[in-house]
Every structure is written in structure tokens, then in C-alpha cells.
Amino acid sequence: xxxxxxxxxxxxxxxxxxxxxxxxxxxxxxxxxxxxxxxxxxxxxxxxxxxxxxxxxxxxxxxxxxxxxxxxxxxxxxxxxxxxxxxxxxxxxxxxxxxxxxxxxxxxxxxxxxxxxxxxxxxxxxxxxxxxxxxxxxxxxxxxxxxxxxxxxxxxxxxxxxxxxxxxxxxxxxxxxxxxxxxxxxxxxxxxxxxxxxxxxxxxxxxxxxxxxxxxxxxxxxxxxxxxxxxxxxxxxxxxxxxxxxxxx
Amino acid sequence: xxxxxxxxxxxxxxxxxxxxxxxxxxxxxxxxxxxxxxxxxxxxxxxxxxxxxxxxxxxxxxxxxxxxxxxxxxxxxxxxxxxxxxxxxxxxxxxxxxxxxxxxxxxxxxxxxxxxxxxxxxxxxxxxxxxxxxxxxxxxxxxxxxxxxxxxxxxxxxxxxxxxxxxxxxxxxxxxxxxxxxxxxxxxxxxxxxxxxxxxxxxxxxxxxxxxxxxxxxxxxxxxxxxxxxxxxxxxxxxxxxxxxxxxx
Numbered sequence: 001x002x003x004x005x006x007x008x009x010x011x012x013x014x015x016x017x018x019x020x021x022x023x024x025x026x027x028x029x030x031x032x033x034x035x036x037x038x039x040x041x042x043x044x045x046x047x048x049x050x051x052x053x054x055x056x057x058x059x060x061x062x063x064x065x066x067x068x069x070x071x072x073x074x075x076x077x078x079x080x081x082x083x084x085x086x087x088x089x090x091x092x093x094x095x096x097x098x099x100x101x102x103x104x105x106x107x108x109x110x111x112x113x114x115x116x117x118x119x120x121x122x123x124x125x126x127x128x129x130x131x132x133x134x135x136x137x138x139x140x141x142x143x144x145x146x147x148x149x150x151x152x153x154x155x156x157x158x159x160x161x162x163x164x165x166x167x168x169x170x171x172x173x174x175x176x177x178x179x180x181x182x183x184x185x186x187x188x189x190x191x192x193x194x195x196x197x198x199x200x201x202x203x204x205x206x207x208x209x210x211x212x213x214x215x216x217x218x219x220x221x222x223x224x225x226x227x228x229x230x231x232x233x234x235x236x237x238x239x240x241x242x243x244x245x246x247x248x249x
Numbered sequence: 250x251x252x253x254x255x256x257x258x259x260x261x262x263x264x265x266x267x268x269x270x271x272x273x274x275x276x277x278x279x280x281x282x283x284x285x286x287x288x289x290x291x292x293x294x295x296x297x298x299x300x301x302x303x304x305x306x307x308x309x310x311x312x313x314x315x316x317x318x319x320x321x322x323x324x325x326x327x328x329x330x331x332x333x334x335x336x337x338x339x340x341x342x343x344x345x346x347x348x349x350x351x352x353x354x355x356x357x358x359x360x361x362x363x364x365x366x367x368x369x370x371x372x373x374x375x376x377x378x379x380x381x382x383x384x385x386x387x388x389x390x391x392x393x394x395x396x397x398x399x400x401x402x403x404x405x406x407x408x409x410x411x412x413x414x415x416x417x418x419x420x421x422x423x424x425x426x427x428x429x430x431x432x433x434x435x436x437x438x439x440x441x442x443x444x445x446x447x448x449x450x451x452x453x454x455x456x457x458x459x460x461x462x463x464x465x466x467x468x469x470x471x472x473x474x475x476x477x478x479x480x481x482x483x484x485x486x487x488x489x490x491x492x493x494x495x496x497x498x
Contacts, residue, residue, distance in 0.1 A: 097351065099349075126389070
């Protein structure tokens, strides 16, 4: 079985403080991950590393930059965060290896994503845990644009035929108007009013963007808080279950 | 026109001093590269960054390691060198972007290499200069093994249909018994006696390994010293010309 696990940028960083890792939380997530026997791919978001730099240069999923200084600044910030995440996993004896989307992803002129996953597949079959991240990637006619962690999760899960997808977020799931976790979301209809903005700079669209992306998955995804990561990794479906063609009767 | 340029590990580092970049030489090579208008892919070797770590763990092109600590130690050393090379190119306004073989290359159980180059191709068409390096890559049944800069140069050049290949080395070309540069090598026959060992730890096979790898190219490669880089980039064929099916009458 293959699991794709997203660690939200707001989970692994202090999202409002530039380039600050939440070391304690990262260590506790890494400890939970260390107990997993299945094939595992980890994706982390940008948090206070990528988003500030991307916003500075007005770079998003669709609007790119041809400026190599901007491209490197955003990418390098994400590499620093990736090194912290891989380091934290390594400290818990997780056989983590860093994988950079800039090296194996690209967009065409319509924004369609190509993701080449042979290296990841081989790392998994050799027992390693590839650790990817939101990044900038080359985009036809745009220079580079942003690849969000959520888009990455969806494409990886679909291409690797992952059985389970988990999104560890700063909230316990998608919340309704009363602040209650919505158990299941099968499509985006009528949910606009509950899908508010993210609480800090987020070039990838906040919760609305996250749910829209996850609805493209072949299997359901669970959105849950860090306290529920062991439940998720143990086979439960904490928080909100999104998409995967699991619509009720 | 696409050019693949290798900067030897012994050229960009002090090969006998662990993890020491030759900053002055790197700056002068970067200045030469800054004048190039053609599509350019740069590959650098390991020098005193990768080779010492690979030798420590007995990891080579064919003998791998399943130890994630070893894999990360070798890879991280190469990332440090890659950051120095990209930084030096950036300082000369070369639109360099880092590309990691660990993210887009793998070997099967026979050692056959898969290299996925869509991201590189898009970076080139957007005007960037991808900068790759010798690395560890996942290898079926071996964990990870070494991908040498020379093997990378050959595969990149063939897959990208590069028109020109240059290998900037610490020597002015392949030398014969009298120390004279051999003008052309069309095959490996009878050359064993002139293809001596490299002058420092080199897990990728020294000059003999380099020539053997370059003989797999679809186009000829030039092996030349740093002083000849402007001549090469200006269209000349300094040093030794290897392979490319250009055998004489």
C-alpha cells in the first residue's frame, strides 16, 4: 500500500513569522511517521518559507516570472524548509530522501502539469521515503510558476495509484458555519460560504483551493489536524473526507 | 543549438582538500559561460565534495547502499557544491537553476539508467541554464548508487539531442605516453596504457571511465583545460575530441 501524506506549510512552520520552522511539531509528526510500515511519500507546503517570497515577486500557479533571481529565491527558501523537514524525519530514523519538483515537473502553455515520477517510484521500492515540497517549476511562456503542495499531492497520488491520502492541516478539517468539522465533501457545490480564506499569506488558494485540488483525486483524502496524524496513519479517516468518488446514497 | 558543458569536479574544487570550492576558477568559468547565447546545460562533478563521502561508504556506480544516512550524506555534500556552482554562475548573471539527479534519475536491476528530462527541456526553452551534478540515485536492489557526472553528460546530451559537448577538465585533454594531447579518440582500442588513474579519489573511474562514457555520445565531445573554455564556447574544438562517430578515413 502507498500513502501520500501532506504536511501543511502552516503545520511545519510558524506561518506568520518568516522562515521559522515549528521544530517541536515537526518532531512529533516525524515520530508518528517513523511508525509507518507502508510505502510513504511526504509532501510539505511552503508556510512561512515559500509564500512570502512568492508573494514578493507576484508569482502564483498561473502567473510566472522569467527572472532567475526570483526563481532561485523562492526555490532556495523551499529547499531550506525541505532540509529542515528531511532532517527532522531523519532524526526519527525515517529513511527520508529529498525530491525537488523543480527537477522533475513542468507546465505547458495551458498550465497542464507534467510530473515525472520514475525516481520516486524507485525510491519507494527501495524502502526510502521521498519528501517533496511546493516549489517553482518551469512553465511554458511564463518562466517559472508555483506548484502548490496540494496540486503535487493530487498528481503524485494519482500517478502512483496511492491507496490513501492524508492532509495534515492547522485545522481539524473543513469547518461549517458553526465551526463544526464537515465529515464528508463529495463536490464543491454550495461550499463556497464555508471555504474561507487561509489565515496568512498563501499563494496556493487556502482551504478552498485545497478542497478543489483534492476533489481531483482518484481516492478519498482525509484533512485532519496534527493531533490526528496517528489515527490517520493507523488506518482511520479523521477530520473531513474529500472526494475520491465515494459519494453517499 | 544546445550545448552540454561538464565542469570537472577537480576543476571547480580543490580535489584533495575535503569540501573546498576553487572560488577563483569557478568565477572565471562562470564569466566565460555568461557570454553564451545558446541553450546550455551544465553538469559538474563531485570533486572533494561527493567522492570522499562515496568512498567512505563504498558506494560506486554499481555498488549501492540501502543506508539512508549514507545516501543523504553523499547527496547533501553534492547539494552544497551545487549551491556554490549555481551561486557563482548567478553572480555572473547566468540564469542558472539547480537540478538534482536524485529527483529525476533511477537505475533498474541491470544498472540501466532512466533519466527523465521534461523539466530540463522546459527550463531550456524558457531561457534558464539547468545545473546538474553527480549524485546518488535510487537503484533497484541496491538502495542508491552513484550517477557520475560523465554518465549524466552522455545521457543528457543524447536525450536532448545536444549539438555540442564539452568536458572542462584539470588536464588539457587525454595525454599520450609523452604527455602530448591526443587530438582525437574514436574508440577505446589500444588506449589502456595512456588512460591512467585520476590523481585523487574518484569513484567514477578517472580519465579511462570518462573516455569510455564519452564514446557513447551521438556527437563528439571535447576534453579541454579551463584555459580553453572560451575557445570551446566560441565554437572551436580544443583539447581531445572523443567519439561521436567521427572516425577518420
